[in-house]
Amino acid sequence: MNTEEIVAPCSPRSGAHLALRPLSMERVRITDGHWARWQRDNRTVTAPHAMRWLEQDGVLDNFRRLVDPAVTAERRGWVFCDSDLYKVLEGIGWDLSHGPSEEFGRFVADSVELLERVREDDGYLNTFVQAGLKDRYADLTRGHELYCAGHLIQAGIALARTTGDESLLAIGRRFADHLVAEFGEGRRADTDGHPEIETALVELYRHTGERAYLDLARQLIDVRGHGVIGPGLFGPAYFQDTVPVRDQDTVVGHAVRALYLLCGVVDVYLETGEDALLQAARRQWRSMVGEKTYLTGAVGSRFEGEAFGDRFELPPDLIYGETCASIASLMLSWRLLLATGDGAHADLIERILHNAFAGSTSLGRDGFFYVNPLQRRSPRPPAPAGGKPLRTDAPGTRAEWYDVACCPPNILRTVASLGGYLATSDDRGVQLHLYMPSSVHAEPAAGEVALSVATRYPEDGVVRVTVERTPASPWALSLRVPSWCRQPALTVAGAAVPAERDERGYVVVEREWAEGDVVVLDLPMPARLTAPHPAVDAVRGQVAIERGPVVYCLESVGGALDLDAVEVVVGAELRVERDADLFGGTTVVRAEGRLRDDSAWAGEGWAEVATAPAAAGRPIELTAIPYRLWANRGSSTMRTWIPAART
Amino acid sequence: MNTEEIVAPCSPRSGAHLALRPLSMERVRITDGHWARWQRDNRTVTAPHAMRWLEQDGVLDNFRRLVDPAVTAERRGWVFCDSDLYKVLEGIGWDLSHGPSEEFGRFVADSVELLERVREDDGYLNTFVQAGLKDRYADLTRGHELYCAGHLIQAGIALARTTGDESLLAIGRRFADHLVAEFGEGRRADTDGHPEIETALVELYRHTGERAYLDLARQLIDVRGHGVIGPGLFGPAYFQDTVPVRDQDTVVGHAVRALYLLCGVVDVYLETGEDALLQAARRQWRSMVGEKTYLTGAVGSRFEGEAFGDRFELPPDLIYGETCASIASLMLSWRLLLATGDGAHADLIERILHNAFAGSTSLGRDGFFYVNPLQRRSPRPPAPAGGKPLRTDAPGTRAEWYDVACCPPNILRTVASLGGYLATSDDRGVQLHLYMPSSVHAEPAAGEVALSVATRYPEDGVVRVTVERTPASPWALSLRVPSWCRQPALTVAGAAVPAERDERGYVVVEREWAEGDVVVLDLPMPARLTAPHPAVDAVRGQVAIERGPVVYCLESVGGALDLDAVEVVVGAELRVERDADLFGGTTVVRAEGRLRDDSAWAGEGWAEVATAPAAAGRPIELTAIPYRLWANRGSSTMRTWIPAART
Incomplete structure (x- = not known):
């Protein structure tokens, strides 16, 4: 098992277009505090809870009934609910980076065995179509076939990266080969109504080196914006199909679709270096954070179409603010941070994590918000015990599950892979972006570095970084100073030094280090x-x-x-x-x-x-x-x- | 033809519970100005436009195909689209009070002949059910069977009142008899998901004197609020089915449903005098106007469920503000004005008419808004020429028609019957509520009164009322002073008199009148x-x-x-x-x-x-x-x- 491969979602194959390199999840560990506890609960509470709901909701039976005559149930759930299983598998996959689990191992093995039996000979796999409810690719607008394929591939990637087990990935890859045969080299000019396959195909390219996946990802990005989808219920803007992505200046339409698409766009940039893609993604991100993002980091003001609204349309009460959209904004921001090194992206990640994202989940970690308001004017009926409300019900308390169950597994996979978002390295040194008790290993040009971070952040703003291991030659430690912080203070090995932000928003300490050196960044936190x-x-x-x-x-x-x-x-x-x-x-x-x-x-x-x-x-x-x-x-x-x- | 019967919607049978008596449409005429022009356009543009769309949309064919083997089209449109025809017929009905029309007469006769053939022997009539798409009353939650029956009855009432032709009403009455047999005397404990039948049944009682219709209306009001409907997609509050109407303090759920229901509630009060009904309607109205009404008179802040929001949830950009909800608010306010004499209700009617309602229709009178925002942040695509957008699309300009076509015929019937809302009488005298060039005849206790009103209102605020005919004994002329007016001035027969509002918001001039007396109310209108x-x-x-x-x-x-x-x-x-x-x-x-x-x-x-x-x-x-x-x-x-x- 190559530990260098155990990188959280987005692991660029080439470093050529990276400002910052992500670190292997083996090399960054959240060791204590709030987020470490959540990661434990994620394993012991959220994942088993999700697995139970997959069973209860019929998601697993949807597969079984296709191969097991004893399962006579009708297919249940939405057209896209295969992805519920895939996202849970992905979450389990990332979670296995924290240590083995017999229960998870069995669930994965059973799932792989089942999927292997259900998949068709040419690699195609979709319970809705295979149940005879629709023809293959007959309704790309609504069918979510490529969307589900993307989540299948991402689940396979996670398991392959953390455990080395490529059995699930093989099923995803067969599906990808089928997609290449069906869509690749311009054989079709249309694409799926819900982006997701793009970023997954780039990850698959990264893992396999097979260029056809990258080419197909780019093709599916290129065709979009030319009116090839829909119109569907909410018109082509809902699908990001009115303006080609390279020409678009702001985020429009269904928020999760818009941001998953942009993740794929930056992923293709990171592999190809096509600057127009990066610039388009940055423009849209800037518009989003300046004009279409809530203070909590939530995005998507409209219930209608689960969509971004107009510029400055940010009602706190009638907000949609889907949990998945917050996660997608985090995913996009991470990719842009890697591409540019600009700490503004990490500022947004931090804002999302501590607020919109953290607020989406109950303290018991088995209740979830789908809609995340910044104002609730009257107490709503609490979520039904044991029930799954419609997402549009926006219950008064967090629900166990939802009729559309995209958010809870998305939370699962994000918490499991959170270590991947803390730190990066480049030739010059190591960058810390998020402050949690953690251990960080990296290898800048100077040599192997190990850091331990002790902090009560955000209870207070004191971040204490100990250099546990260092090469002899100098390297730079970069610590993000959040945009909200007015007067950071810094001591290096006991001596106060000016805490000046560089143009990227970091204080950079470049020096010869000794093991045991302590850097203390104090970010004063008055209310x-x-x-x-x-x-x-x-x-x-x-x-x-x-x-x-x-x-x-x-x-x-x-x-x-x-x-x-x-x-x-x-x-x-x-x-x-x-x-x-x-x-x-x-x-x-x-x-x-x-x-x-x-x-x-x-x-x-x-x-x-x-x-x-x-x-x-x-x-x-x-x-x-x-x-x-x-x-x-x-x-x-x-x-x-x-x-x-x-x- | 009994002209006393030609009263706009809501013509109470007994005066016992009326603070003010409505006037026959024969007795109130809008003679000039903006609204008279709109009434002309309503006849020459809007009505023919609506009749064309009924044809184009297949609404008429939905009926024809059930009796004419030559019409082989599938049934088209929503489950409730029979009501499109009924509302157009009602609009035409009120319009015929302004004079005969060969075209309208033919359309009515053809429609009656068709409906007479389509109706079943027991009086039941619904193209969706008769097409075999659902069983009778099998889905009261969504089926709109009683809703459509209500509109059929209202159309029959309008035609009977204005032309004396009871052929359409006979069809409606047969349906009502069937409903009484099916639901009456508690034979069923549930009711239609969409109120409308209640107010229609009371009108039918008024016209026929048949008590069973009134009893059924009250029954259907009584059962609501006890969880007898739904839950449907948006939960029971959407259907006003969580709180019994007598206990409810505010308007909740789908705005049109909430307000049509309250129209029926006040209608039942007006016939029975049950004070709890009036108080419940007044409480809900007060909450609506103080906490849930937009400045334009629009109501219903939420796209989701086309619903009232929480108290003070009034975003100007994400508003729904359905045109039909404005009309329903006007209808309710009129009933409360009759019941209480409180000018606050007339203030709201005026606000709705000049703003939300007037803004719903294009200057050409063949384009309509369904959604009526108070703020539009970015120009939206214009409505498609010749097309009918989804209501949720909220196009940038007024559309010719809508996929859900409730609003345009609702506008048609409201403009046609507008004269009914201008003035009332009581034993003491005559009340003018809305200021338009008009002629008003009334009969207070003193005897026959005729007034002519000359005004450029609202271009300016000078309202000149000439007493054209008067009995010898004194009577009172009441002129509404709108809540916005700070310093009204009044002259009576050339002499300035103090313009003091009474507790209902009117200046009241009680005296012996002479023919030719002129009262000038000046409502100064600085911006x-x-x-x-x-x-x-x-x-x-x-x-x-x-x-x-x-x-x-x-x-x-x-x-x-x-x-x-x-x-x-x-x-x-x-x-x-x-x-x-x-x-x-x-x-x-x-x-x-x-x-x-x-x-x-x-x-x-x-x-x-x-x-x-x-x-x-x-x-x-x-x-x-x-x-x-x-x-x-x-x-x-x-x-x-x-x-x-x-x-």
Whole structure:
């Protein structure tokens, strides 16, 4: 087993177009703290929970019934639900990098055996089509056949990289060969309605060296935007099929589709160096982060079409903010970080992880949000016990599973592979992007480096990096200074040095190192108030409470406090306090607030400015909790943006 | 023909529970001006356009194919599309109060003949069920069988009232008898997913005196709210089936369903006097107008489920604001006005008519909006020529028709019956609610009264009422003073008198009248700035320009002016000007504004308050047009609420 291959999703074959090189998952370990606990729970709670739901939902029976006459069930679930199995397999695959598991090994072996029997001789595999419910490739707009193939390939890649077992990958590769035969070299001019196959094919190229996969990935990117799909229910923009990707300036349409596509676009760039692809992806990313991303990192404002909205269309209450879209934004940002080295991409990854992503999952790790609002105006019915609501129901608490079950397995695979996103290296040295207790091994030009990172981040901002092993010649340690941090402080081997950000957002310490050298980066984390871009109408006149990378919110369990009437006093002190009882210990922020009395607004919901009722209300103390923790105490109201009451 | 019967929708049988009595449509005529022109266009353009679409869409063939072997087409369209025909017939019915029409007469006769052949022996009539696509009443949740029956009955009522021809009503009545046999006296405990039958059955009771119809209407209201429907795709609240109507405090779920139901509720109150029904409807109406109604009168903030949102959830861009919901709100408000005499209901009717409703229809009267936003951030593709978009597409210009075609015929029937909403009488006198050039005949206790109203309203606010005929004994003329008007002035027979609003919002002049007496009510109409309720987060810090009952908007055809960056200076002069060239002559409002320069906001769409870029920009002059006229010059951006730049 070649440990260099155990790299999280996105492992470029050539380093030619990489600003930064990803590190093997063997070489980066999350050793303690919140995320290490989540990785353990991911293995012991989330993965078994997902495996049970695959059974309960009939996903596995959909395969079995095709080869086992004893399974007489009708095919169940959505056209794309084969991918539920593949994403769980991928999650298990990445998880196996943390150590063997008999249960997972058996599940993988059983799945491989089943899939091997179900697949057709030419490599094709899809339970919906094989059940006779549709013809092959007869409905690329909605059929998700290539989408499912992509997830199958990614699952195979994960297992091959972490365990060396290529049996699942072989099934995916056969399917890929079939796709090349069917679509490759321009044999078809259309493509799947849901991108995903593109990034998977590039990964398969990376693993196998087979150029046809890369060529097909590029072809499927090239045809898109020329009106080859649809129109479907929401029109061609939903499918990113109105503007060719190289000409597009912003993210449009179904958010997950848009971002999976861009992952494939950057993947093709990383292998081919075609600059137009990188520039298109960067333009779209910049538009996304500046004009179409929520403070929590969530994206996709519209329920209708699960889509990106217009520029600055960012309502906190009517948001869709699909969990999978947050994950896709993270995946894209990671690829752009590798391609450019620009810490802005890591800033967004951190924002997503600590907020939108962390908030998607219950503290028990067996409940999930599909829709991730920044404001909940009235307590909704809690998720049904043992049930799977429609995604559009947006229940008041996290649900065990969903009718469309894309998000929970996506969370599973992301947590399992999280170590892959912490650090990188280049010839000059090592870069730390995300701060967690961890161990990092890398090999810059100078030689083998080992680091250990100790930190309570984001409880506080002190990051202590110990050089455990170093070559004699100098190399550079780069530490990201998040965009929110105003006054970082740095000590190197006990001596304070200026903590100056370079143009990429990192402090870089280049020197001859000795084993045992300690670098301490202190990122002071006073609570702060954040304003939205002035064009975001939906939260104008409101501010958010943040501390470090953590977005805070006000929550009222059961809705007892009228959060529609709450304001926060701008300019007053924000007190950071530890509440030892809340969620087993949480840092809260207390703020001076006001509770408006709107009773003078009887009748109509508007009034002439000149004669409108004067503001009235009384002071209250507000307690803000980390956004990620909301809705863990039952159905509640919540708001992240709070109207500003100026002193 | 009994002219007393030619009353617009809602003609209570007994006056016992009426605060105000509606007037026969024979007795109220819109004689000139904008609305009279629209009524003419409604007859010459909209009605023929609708009849063509009924043919083109296969709505008529759906009936023909059941009785004519030569029509071999498959049944087409939605499960509820029989109601398209019924609503067009109802519109034609009300229109025939304005004079005979050979074309309409033929269409009605042909339709009656067809329906008479299609209906089953027991009175049942539904092309979806009769086509064998579903069993009778097997799917009340989605089937719309009673909904369609309701519209059939309403069409019959309209034709009977205006022409005396009861042939269509007879078909509706047979269906109603069948419903009584099937559902009445508690024979079934469930009801239709879409309210409509309730108000129709009460109207049928009014016309026939048959108590069983009223009893069934009340039964169908009573069972609702007890979980007898659904759950359907959006849960029971969508169907108003979680809380019994007498216990409900606010409007919830699908907006048209919620409001059609309440129309039936007030209708039952008006016949029975059950106070709990009136109070429930008033509570829900008050919540709607104070917390869930847009400035234009539109309601229903959510695309998802076409539904009312939470209190204060009123995003101007992601609004649904279905045209039919505006109409339903108008219908409910009219019933409450009759029941209570409270001018607040008439205020809302006026707001809806001049804004949400007027804006739903193109100036050519053959294009329609289904979705009625208060802000459009980017120009959308125009509606396809000759095509019918999905309602959810929300095209950039008004479409000829829709895949779900409920709105255009609803507009048709509302314009045709508009005269019914202008005036009422009671024993004491006559009340004028809406100001249009019109003639009004009424019979208060004192005797026969005739009035003529001359006005350019809302171009200006001068309303000149001439008493054309009067009894000798005194009676009271009540003129509504809209809630927006701060300083009304009144002259009676040349003498200025104090224009004091009574508790219902009217100035009341009670005296002995002479023929030729003139009352002039002057409602000064400076342009004004309006603020939203402080809890409406989506437009906090924004103001709207209004003048009289007219809501204004900024529009940029093609999106050339960046409306995301525009602000209006609060406190500066608003100039009212006539633009003779615009739309053939329109009153615009010019305001001092600023065009923000947000270029310092590079990167992320948020910033720490303490270090956020300072506001920058330059002065511009803003020209606001009446909201109702937007999107008549091609696809555009538009905003009604404008960020306030304080001087």
